[in-house]
Amino acid sequence: MALLEGRNLRKTYRLGRHNTVDALRGVDVVVGAGEMIAIMGPSGSGKSTLMHILGLLHGPDTDGGPTPELTFAGRDMVALDDGERTRIRAREMGFVFQDFNLVPTLTALENVMLACDYAGRGGSAGRAAATEALGIVGLSDRHGHRPSELSGGEQQRVAIARALVNQPNLILADEPTGNLDSEHTEEILGILRRFNRERGQTFILVTHDSDVGAVCDRVIRMRDGRIRPEPVPVPPPVAPPIEPVAPERIAVVAGS
Amino acid sequence: MRYLRNLARRPVRTTLTIMGITIGIWALVVFGSMANKINALVSGGSTYYADKIEVTASSGSTGGFSSAPMSLSVADAVRAVDGVDVVSPAVMLLMDEQPTTVNMGVPPMITGSVAGSDEGRDDFVLRYAEGRALTPADEGSSVTVLGSDIARKYDKHVGDTIDLRGTRFEVVGVLEPTLTAPDQAASLPLEAAQLLYFQSLPAVVQTGLHPLELATTMTVYLDPGADPETVADRIETQVPDVATMTGKDFDQQIGSATSILNAILVGIALISLAVGGLSVVNTMAMSIAERTREIGIKRAIGGSRTRIVRELVLEAGLIGLIGGLIGLALGAVVVYLGDEAGRSSGTVLFELTLGTAVTAVAFSTILGAIAGFVPAVHAARLDPVTALRYE
Numbered sequence: 259m260a261l262l263e264g265r266n267l268r269k270t271y272r273l274g275r276h277n278t279v280d281a282l283r284g285v286d287v288v289v290g291a292g293e294m295i296a297i298m299g300p301s302g303s304g305k306s307t308l309m310h311i312l313g314l315l316h317g318p319d320t321d322g323g324p325t326p327e328l329t330f331a332g333r334d335m336v337a338l339d340d341g342e343r344t345r346i347r348a349r350e351m352g353f354v355f356q357d358f359n360l361v362p363t364l365t366a367l368e369n370v371m372l373a374c375d376y377a378g379r380g381g382s383a384g385r386a387a388a389t390e391a392l393g394i395v396g397l398s399d400r401h402g403h404r405p406s407e408l409s410g411g412e413q414q415r416v417a418i419a420r421a422l423v424n425q426p427n428l429i430l431a432d433e434p435t436g437n438l439d440s441e442h443t444e445e446i447l448g449i450l451r452r453f454n455r456e457r458g459q460t461f462i463l464v465t466h467d468s469d470v471g472a473v474c475d476r477v478i479r480m481r482d483g484r485i486r487p488e489p490v491p492v493p494p495p496v497a498p499p500i501e502p503v504a505p506e507r508i509a510v511v512a513g514s
Numbered sequence: 515m516r517y518l519r520n521l522a523r524r525p526v527r528t529t530l531t532i533m534g535i536t537i538g539i540w541a542l543v544v545f546g547s548m549a550n551k552i553n554a555l556v557s558g559g560s561t562y563y564a565d566k567i568e569v570t571a572s573s574g575s576t577g578g579f580s581s582a583p584m585s586l587s588v589a590d591a592v593r594a595v596d597g598v599d600v601v602s603p604a605v606m607l608l609m610d611e612q613p614t615t616v617n618m619g620v621p622p623m624i625t626g627s628v629a630g631s632d633e634g635r636d637d638f639v640l641r642y643a644e645g646r647a648l649t650p651a652d653e654g655s656s657v658t659v660l661g662s663d664i665a666r667k668y669d670k671h672v673g674d675t676i677d678l679r680g681t682r683f684e685v686v687g688v689l690e691p692t693l694t695a696p697d698q699a700a701s702l703p704l705e706a707a708q709l710l711y712f713q714s715l716p717a718v719v720q721t722g723l724h725p726l727e728l729a730t731t732m733t734v735y736l737d738p739g740a741d742p743e744t745v746a747d748r749i750e751t752q753v754p755d756v757a758t759m760t761g762k763d764f765d766q767q768i769g770s771a772t773s774i775l776n777a778i779l780v781g782i783a784l785i786s787l788a789v790g791g792l793s794v795v796n797t798m799a800m801s802i803a804e805r806t807r808e809i810g811i812k813r814a815i816g817g818s819r820t821r822i823v824r825e826l827v828l829e830a831g832l833i834g835l836i837g838g839l840i841g842l843a844l845g846a847v848v849v850y851l852g853d854e855a856g857r858s859s860g861t862v863l864f865e866l867t868l869g870t871a872v873t874a875v876a877f878s879t880i881l882g883a884i885a886g887f888v889p890a891v892h893a894a895r896l897d898p899v900t901a902l903r904y905e
Contacts, residue, residue: 310899315814315899340819345818347815348815348817348818353814359811360811364516372812373815
């Protein structure tokens with residue numbers, strides 16, 4: 259069953275009077291409930307714009323082409339006003355960003371509680387949920403730390419706790435591992451994958467890292483504001499490929 | 515707590531902004547207290563002159579206080595006017611022969627009248643801190659009741675003696691503060707005041723006058739239901755060479771002058787507050803610009819525009835509140851020190867009321883919140899994605 263369904267999604271940014279960028283030129287996309295998908299593509303391919311529209315941060319353009327459609331959990335999202343979109347973002351979606359984007363003056367716990375608060379769960383209920391969420395990402399001992407006192411990996415785990423604390427159906431992550439080394443990348447991807455499997459939450463990851471794409475169920479590739487069609491599978495070559503020679507063997511040969 | 519932490523991000527800037535508000539509120543508290551004192555004096559006078567008429571000699575009458583002599587026989591002529599019930603003659607003269615200091619409000623005065631000559635009509639309540647009131651039996655003796663400021667200035671108590679215009683008087687009573695004219699007065703029996711007054715007149719004027727036939731002012735109490743303005747007009751037409759002053763005249767003469775002064779004082783304070791308020795606008799605008807990205811985060815994860823505006827307005831209001839409280843505290847110190855210093859010289863300039871204090875702090879808080887509102891609304895309208903990209 260589709261959790262998120264978009265058709266004719268277009269977005270043109272107007273940078274100046276005569277300078278417009280067609281970031282998204284008509285995209286159809288269906289995301290099934292419980293899927294973990296990656297949106298990949300080079301810079302300027304429209305992958306972030308697509309995520310912003312799917313995450314209700316921007317509305318799709320309604321003029322200059324076929325009428326766009328966007329449904330989330332069976333409800334039409336195109337006609338919603340800013341307040342209603344904000345409410346859905348708060349209660350039914352979670353966001354993870356490349357730069358962690360924690361509020362610098364708040365402690366780890368308060369950052370997570372902020373999301374509870376926005377979702378209408380304040381006070382002790384929010385505190386309990388935030389404490390639990392931090393525990394799940396392995397930061398039980400870091401409650402009172404400010405973002406500046408945490409490593410990049412820890413900050414991103416706080417951000418994930420914040421995205422997951424309201425147990426949303428959909429989590430959108432924009433380059434979640436973009437600022438992390440490979441060790442922390444694996445750790446973060448492991449957490450996301452675990453939630454996807456254990457709780458059936460849907461994840462949309464925007465990335466240009468093929469390692470991230472590799473752990474996902476499906477990869478949507480974008481270029482120039484459009485989704486690239488799946489490549490036709492190339493038939494395997496008839497002749498077996500030549501085994502590459504390991505460098506140490508070359509060294510052995512050279513030295514003999 | 516979170517708001518305090520936000521303010522602590524830029525401690526120097528926050529401090530400077532708070533200082534701007536502090537100075538404004540400080541000025542409002544100090545000038546407001548000065549205006550309070552003036553208002554207390556005026557409303558005291560206004561109450562005093564309500565429903566009675568002051569009669570003075572028409573020559574040299576200024577603002578109801580006249581130094582020109584009248585004959586006591588004028589009292590009989592006034593008493594004969596229709597609508598007049600009781601006439602109480604009195605002698606008033608400045609306490610200092612040559613006033614050396616410029617006084618705010620009322621200068622120190624010597625007043626003399628026969629105790630009880632108002633026949634119980636004067637309802638201005640005087641309370642005695644020490645001693646007793648003057649009685650008709652005091653006529654002919656050198657005794658005085660001192661107003662609170664005079665007693666304090668000269669450090670006099672019941673049983674002490676005080677020199678008034680070169681004559682020694684025994685203090686028999688000291689009044690509680692009234693915040694208006696009686697604080698700055700020494701009350702004498704009529705005869706004693708008449709003698710002092712006679713001595714103060716130039717020799718040319720003294721000729722042909724008898725000291726005990728003199729008065730400078732007469733307080734007229736009216737028949738029930740009589741209109742003060744009508745009776746005052748009648749007195750001026752029927753009694754030669756007198757001028758009258760009613761409560762309405764007092765309000766027009768003194769009241770309008772003081773309300774202009776008050777407007778100037780409060781105006782200065784408000785201008786300094788406006789400057790302080792603008793500095794809050796500036797600080798909030800800068801602080802919000804620095805936090806553009808953070809506002810983007812909050813909007814993205816589901817913070818509504820209303821929430822964003824509320825947080826920022828509360829933060830700006832907190833700047834106003836802190837500035838207001840510090841300003842009030844500093845203002846209160848100035849008022850206290852100023853009054854302590856002034857009391858010894860008999861000039862109490864300030865009166866800080868609870869109303870002024872509450873108004874000043876509430877005003878600065880609201881001012882801060884309003885100053886934060888425009889930048890806050892601007893911030894909340896930002897597109898979250900653009901705000902997130904902001905460096």
